[in-house]
Amino acid sequence: MELQILWFVLWAVLWAVYFMLDGFVLGTGMLHIFLGKNDGDRRVIINTIGPVWDGNEVWLITAGGATFAAFPTTYALMFSYLYTALLLLLFALIVRGVSFEFRGKEDSALWKRSWDFAIVVSSFLPALLFGVAFGNIFAGLPMDATGYHGSLIYLLNPYGLLTGILFVLLFLIHGALYLSVKTVGDLSRRAHAMADKLWPALLVVAVAFLGYTKFASRLYDNYFSAPYLLIVPLLAVAALLGIRILTAKGNLLGAFASSCVTILMVVFTGVIGLFPNLIPSNLDPAHSLTIFNSSSSPYTLKIMTLVVAMFLPIVIAYKIWVYRVFRGKVTVEEVLEDKQAY
Amino acid sequence: MDVLTLSRLQFAITSMFHFIFVPLTLGLSIMVAYMETRYVSSGDELYLKMTKFWGKLFLINFALGVVTGITLEFQFGMNWAEYSKYVGDIFGAPLAIEATMAFFLESVFIGVWIFGWNKVSKKMHAISIWLVAIATNLSGLWILLANGWMQHPVGYVLRNGRAEMVDFMAMVTNPYGLLKFGHQIVSGYTVAAFFVMGVSAWHLLKKNKPDFFKTSFKMAATFGLVSTLLVAVIGDFHAVEVAKTQPAKFAAMESVWETKRGVGLNLLLIPDEIKECNALERICIPNMVSLLAFHTPNAEIKGLKDFPKSERPPVTPVFYSFRLMVGLGILFFVLSLVAVFLSRKGKLENYPLFLKIMLFALPLPYIANQLGWIVAEMGRQPWIVYGVLKTSDAVSKAISTPQVLVSLIGFTLLYGTLGCIDIYLLTKLARKGPDDDLSAIIKPTRN
Numbered sequence: 101m102e103l104q105i106l107w108f109v110l111w112a113v114l115w116a117v118y119f120m121l122d123g124f125v126l127g128t129g130m131l132h133i134f135l136g137k138n139d140g141d142r143r144v145i146i147n148t149i150g151p152v153w154d155g156n157e158v159w160l161i162t163a164g165g166a167t168f169a170a171f172p173t174t175y176a177l178m179f180s181y182l183y184t185a186l187l188l189l190l191f192a193l194i195v196r197g198v199s200f201e202f203r204g205k206e207d208s209a210l211w212k213r214s215w216d217f218a219i220v221v222s223s224f225l226p227a228l229l230f231g232v233a234f235g236n237i238f239a240g241l242p243m244d245a246t247g248y249h250g251s252l253i254y255l256l257n258p259y260g261l262l263t264g265i266l267f268v269l270l271f272l273i274h275g276a277l278y279l280s281v282k283t284v285g286d287l288s289r290r291a292h293a294m295a296d297k298l299w300p301a302l303l304v305v306a307v308a309f310l311g312y313t314k315f316a317s318r319l320y321d322n323y324f325s326a327p328y329l330l331i332v333p334l335l336a337v338a339a340l341l342g343i344r345i346l347t348a349k350g351n352l353l354g355a356f357a358s359s360c361v362t363i364l365m366v367v368f369t370g371v372i373g374l375f376p377n378l379i380p381s382n383l384d385p386a387h388s389l390t391i392f393n394s395s396s397s398p399y400t401l402k403i404m405t406l407v408v409a410m411f412l413p414i415v416i417a418y419k420i421w422v423y424r425v426f427r428g429k430v431t432v433e434e435v436l437e438d439k440q441a442y
Numbered sequence: 443m444d445v446l447t448l449s450r451l452q453f454a455i456t457s458m459f460h461f462i463f464v465p466l467t468l469g470l471s472i473m474v475a476y477m478e479t480r481y482v483s484s485g486d487e488l489y490l491k492m493t494k495f496w497g498k499l500f501l502i503n504f505a506l507g508v509v510t511g512i513t514l515e516f517q518f519g520m521n522w523a524e525y526s527k528y529v530g531d532i533f534g535a536p537l538a539i540e541a542t543m544a545f546f547l548e549s550v551f552i553g554v555w556i557f558g559w560n561k562v563s564k565k566m567h568a569i570s571i572w573l574v575a576i577a578t579n580l581s582g583l584w585i586l587l588a589n590g591w592m593q594h595p596v597g598y599v600l601r602n603g604r605a606e607m608v609d610f611m612a613m614v615t616n617p618y619g620l621l622k623f624g625h626q627i628v629s630g631y632t633v634a635a636f637f638v639m640g641v642s643a644w645h646l647l648k649k650n651k652p653d654f655f656k657t658s659f660k661m662a663a664t665f666g667l668v669s670t671l672l673v674a675v676i677g678d679f680h681a682v683e684v685a686k687t688q689p690a691k692f693a694a695m696e697s698v699w700e701t702k703r704g705v706g707l708n709l710l711l712i713p714d715e716i717k718e719c720n721a722l723e724r725i726c727i728p729n730m731v732s733l734l735a736f737h738t739p740n741a742e743i744k745g746l747k748d749f750p751k752s753e754r755p756p757v758t759p760v761f762y763s764f765r766l767m768v769g770l771g772i773l774f775f776v777l778s779l780v781a782v783f784l785s786r787k788g789k790l791e792n793y794p795l796f797l798k799i800m801l802f803a804l805p806l807p808y809i810a811n812q813l814g815w816i817v818a819e820m821g822r823q824p825w826i827v828y829g830v831l832k833t834s835d836a837v838s839k840a841i842s843t844p845q846v847l848v849s850l851i852g853f854t855l856l857y858g859t860l861g862c863i864d865i866y867l868l869t870k871l872a873r874k875g876p877d878d879d880l881s882a883i884i885k886p887t888r889n
Contacts, residue, residue, distance in 0.1 A: 151553035154508065158541060158549045164515055165538035172530020179519025179526075180838035186520055187849045190513055191856060197509035198860060201502060205867050248840045396531045397606045404535060411542045415550075422550055425561050438559065 103401040116367035118159035127275020129223025148282040173394035196222035235263025240382030259316035277356040319373025336365035449521040463507035469634025471575035495876035525836035532607040540584035548577035590619020635666030640804030643797040663781035685735035691821035705731040
């Protein structure tokens with residue numbers, strides 16, 4: 101039993117870290133033609149995420165792989181139930197990855213404009229789709245003994261869409277703050293202003309989300325039975341307010357850190373509410389996929405625990421090292437000088 | 443068409459497309475790492491230029507290899523949910539381990555390599571590309587252990603209505619998976635060697651930067667000779683393993699219909715699947731198939747007729763793919779031998795015909811790699827896990843024909859477009875050649 105709980109925690113951490121790390125890449129991608137007025141700016145923007153986006157995306161692959169290895173039944177049903185949504189997500193991730201690499205390989209303006217457009221769309225779609233998917237998971241999927249009774253249109257219910265918008269706004273602000281930290285001059289100021297402009301919208305949507313969650317899902321049940329857990333959503337709210345306080349003080353790095361905490365805590369808030377479900381059924385709780393009825397055997401979980409205990413610390417160590425190597429601001433001069441850059 | 447057929451077609455298309463890029467990355471990463479090491483140890487700027495030029499071609503491929511890989515992981519859940527449920531306990535582990543052990547390493551250090559030219563020391567920069575190369579090959583190991591388990595399942599029991607892992611080490615040391623890995627990575631090295639030789643040959647024919655391309659060609663020729671030799675040797679051991687563990691696949695590879703001892707190898711052979719025999723058998727090398735299969739000339743080979751029709755793989759595509767793959771393998775060895783001889787003697791330019799052949803040979807190892815996968819995957823049919831689970835029982839129940847049809851069309855269009863752009867960019871950069879102006883090349887600044 102304990103191993104399943106451990107893997108539930110790990111599952112939550114993998115998703116939360118993925119959203120924290122790829123969140124600013126997606127946000128930066130969504131903002132890049134709006135904040136980058138000319139080609140130089142746009143190259144700066146892409147190069148702020150250039151060294152790290154690929155490594156950040158691996159958290160998603162690991163989250164997927166961990167779901168497969170630890171909760172194969174959930175993996176199988178979730179992925180086939182959400183088929184069309186995942187397909188769109190895949191297309192977007194494929195296009196995003198090649199856009200970064202291909203954009204600078206031709207000098208024509210049309211070529212660059214096309215890839216710029218591709219970057220914006222392929223950054224927006226995953227942000228929205230992840231939100232819609234998680235909103236629907238929080239609310240539960242229509243599944244019973246005979247299987248799944250939903251469709252893509254079903255997923256676009258008001259609560260799913262609201263969660264989608266929440267994710268998009270979280271990532272937009274996250275990306276804007278990242279850019280304001282990583283760039284200089286006018287570009288940095290524009291990014292800072294963008295974060296300030298979007299913040300009230302995020303606040304409204306976050307409040308609406310917290311309220312709607314009461315009616316659309318059973319996420320609050322766990323909090324009522326163990327009120328000390330409320331510390332997590334409270335931290336989410338505090339961090340969300342922290343973003344505003346810190347940007348007002350001009351502490352952009354602090355605001356970005358606060359935005360990291362916000363995303364982590366938002367994901368944890370939802371996941372704590374889910375426990376012990378991975379996907380609740382909103383037709384009949386008996387057909388919910390829980391960590392106990394969809395998990396791998398204890399033997400497999402033990403092996404996987406050993407692997408993670410050995411390798412995750414190494415991964416985290418070299419990731420921290422890389423963020424240190426690439427600390428500091430990206431400037432136009434630097435990008436123009438470096439032929440290898442994007 | 444039904445969900446099963448469409449899903450199979452989709453898996454075939456997406457994995458074969460992914461597999462256009464992977465073999466080159468396996469080998470080219472090592473070659474670029476070697477070039478950079480030569481630069482760091484000798485300070486010779488020719489090797490820096492080589493690192494930059496071949497590295498640029500490597501990166502375009504790498505990007506597509508990475509993004510198309512995610513599709514494959516997702517598809518197990520999307521299209522093959524019954525499979526994922528049934529074998530997830532054992533099959534999910536190598537995929538998750540690949541991500542934690544290899545994929546992170548590869549993706550993080552490729553960032554250091556691309557963007558770190560003036561942020562890390564020369565040595566650290568070279569180490570980064572080595573880490574990428576090691577991780578790429580390590581990632582192949584875990585994927586092929588997973589695939590090897592589908593070909594020859596070990597270390598599991600059927601319990602609670604699914605396959606459960608009972609012996610992790612059995613999967614890790616599964617000879618089928620290890621041999622497949624060995625055969626595959628050296629095939630990838632062959633692709634890379636012929637890629638570098640082909641591009642170099644084009645420039646040498648144009649008399650363009652001969653020093654640069656002669657050095658590149660020579661390095662690739664040696665790499666190619668070693669890898670083609672290993673492809674054959676490991677391939678032979680691999681075939682022995684197939685004969686032992688997947689007799690129906692082996693019978694299809696050689697088109698053997700009747701069970702008998704001391705089976706000979708017909709150099710000319712046309713299988714006739716409907717009549718369940720060979721329409722043509724000519725120029726027979728006696729006992730050769732038995733010798734290849736079990737390393738004893740009189741070994742018994744089980745014929746296809748001894749398997750129920752419902753458990754036979756499609757013979758014609760498996761047989762021809764195998765023949766053609768082996769034929770190409772022999773050709774690659776011969777070409778590499780000549781390439782090493784001519785480049786060591788410094789006589790490459792005297793033989794434009796050979797250079798032309800090497801240019802046109804560039805795509806052939808790609809084809810051989812794809813053929814190898816047809817043998818491996820089609821030869822396993824109708825099983826998705828050999829002897830345990832049929833492909834027809836593995837497909838998702840929750841998806842519909844129009845859904846899969848739309849996704850299949852979507853993948854074909856998207857991949858088709860990306861493939862064209864990729865070939866366009868590769869050709870453009872390959873023709874342009876290396877940067878001459880050393881000031882345009884950023885060198886690692888710190889030591």
